[in-house]
Amino acid sequence: MNTEENINEQKAENAIKHQGFLGSKPLVEFKGVTKRFGDTCVMDEMDLQMREDDRLVIIGPSGSGKSTLLRVLMGLEPIDKGEIHFDSKPYVSVDSKGRTQTDLATRSKVGMVFQHYTLFPHLSVLGNMTLSPVKVHGMGRSEAEDRAREYLGRLGMEDKLNSYPGKLSGGQKQRVAIARALMLEPKLMLFDEVTSALDPEMVAEIEKVMLDLAKQKMAMMIVTHDMYFAKKIATESVFIAGGKVVEKCDPEIMFNEPKEERTKDFLNKVLHLK
Numbered sequence: 476m477n478t479e480e481n482i483n484e485q486k487a488e489n490a491i492k493h494q495g496f497l498g499s500k501p502l503v504e505f506k507g508v509t510k511r512f513g514d515t516c517v518m519d520e521m522d523l524q525m526r527e528d529d530r531l532v533i534i535g536p537s538g539s540g541k542s543t544l545l546r547v548l549m550g551l552e553p554i555d556k557g558e559i560h561f562d563s564k565p566y567v568s569v570d571s572k573g574r575t576q577t578d579l580a581t582r583s584k585v586g587m588v589f590q591h592y593t594l595f596p597h598l599s600v601l602g603n604m605t606l607s608p609v610k611v612h613g614m615g616r617s618e619a620e621d622r623a624r625e626y627l628g629r630l631g632m633e634d635k636l637n638s639y640p641g642k643l644s645g646g647q648k649q650r651v652a653i654a655r656a657l658m659l660e661p662k663l664m665l666f667d668e669v670t671s672a673l674d675p676e677m678v679a680e681i682e683k684v685m686l687d688l689a690k691q692k693m694a695m696m697i698v699t700h701d702m703y704f705a706k707k708i709a710t711e712s713v714f715i716a717g718g719k720v721v722e723k724c725d726p727e728i729m730f731n732e733p734k735e736e737r738t739k740d741f742l743n744k745v746l747h748l749k
């Protein structure tokens with residue numbers, strides 16, 4: 476098949492995929508979500524949907540609110556207006572007094588990994604992994620320790636169970652952070668620039684872990700400045716700017732022939748096309 480036929484076929488598939496979630500259920504739905512920091516409106520009545528088998532890559536200019544979007548979805552930031560549904564049920568909403576209400580049982584179905592690992596330096600790897608499941612979610616200690624061993628094993632880190640974060644490389648710390656986020660068996664994993672602070676060979680190591688999770692059909696939302704990795708892992712891509720979703724489509728389409736001028740300008744700059 477030549478390139479043009481390829482693109483046409485992808486377009487047709489894409490059109491089918493976007494007709495009201497045909498083929499798979501919605502997992503996340505932002506409905507008119509507004510988020511302000513003082514006078515800065517970072518999300519402006521934003522609508523965004525993600526299906527349960529998607530790996531959605533979020534791209535956009537610096538300061539466009541990519542991290543904020545993930546933090547809102549993780550329940551780490553209140554919102555000003557709108558609501559978020561998860562698995563077709565209300566998850567985040569705003570009450571009549573303007574306070575954000577978050578369903579905590581649903582929140583435990585979302586795991587997040589940050590750029591700077593956020594491991595506690597005074598706790599061992601095992602301590603880092605079991606702290607929240609035991610103290611916050613009431614998991615029994617021996618079950619938590621068994622799970623920690625299992626997830627560390629899957630990420631090739633079993634032998635570091637008793638190490639402290641200070642003795643680990645950046646890539647190892649990030650693997651522990653990913654294993655920790657998997658402890659509560661989330662339905663969705665959020666990755667916020669998780670390779671930005673790593674040396675190149677460690678970037679490949681973490682990208683492999685993420686690609687392995689993708690193969691296991693883990694739903695993911697990924698913020699990354701690495702457009703090549705974005706294209707590789709994404710089933711869907713979204714470009715946000717000015718508090719809105721500017722364009723959402725199949726990554727092949729977005730990276731080859733985006734429709735919107737703002738997306739084109741941004742990709743031209745970051746991919747050095749011209």
Ligand SMILES: Nc1ncnc2c1ncn2[C@@H]1O[C@H](COP(=O)(O)OP(=O)(O)OP(=O)(O)O)[C@@H](O)[C@H]1O
Binds near residue numbers: 512515
């Ligand atoms: N806690 C905060 N208090 C005040 N303003 C904030 C806060 N967090 C983010 N902002 C502002 O919100 C806007 C969006 O920030 P955010 O970090 O979400 O953008 P981003 O797209 O992830 O940026 P980058 O690509 O540079 O990481 C920025 O103008 C930022 O300064």
